[in-house]
Amino acid sequence: MATTEPGAxxxxxxxxxxxxxxxxxxxxVGSLFAVALVFRWLxxxxxLTAP
Incomplete structure (x- = not known):
C-alpha cells in the first residue's frame, strides 16, 4: 500500500x-435552477401565476 508524504x-x-x-x-445547483425556471415558465x- 502506497503512502503519501505530507507536503505539496x-x-x-x-x-x-x-x-x-x-x-x-x-x-x-445550476441544474436545479434550470428545472425551476422551466416549471415557472410552464x-x-x-x-397559474401572475406575470
Missing part, C-alpha cells in the same frame, strides 16, 4: 478534491 503532493490532492466538490455542487404559460 498531499495539498494538491486535497485541492483537486475540493475543486471537484465545488464543480459538482455548482452543476447540481406555470405562467397555463395561467
Amino acid at each position: 503532493g498531499g495539498r494538491s490532492k486535497w485541492m483537486r478534491r475540493l475543486g471537484w466538490l465545488l464543480a459538482i455542487w455548482l452543476a447540481s 406555470m405562467r404559460a397555463v395561467g
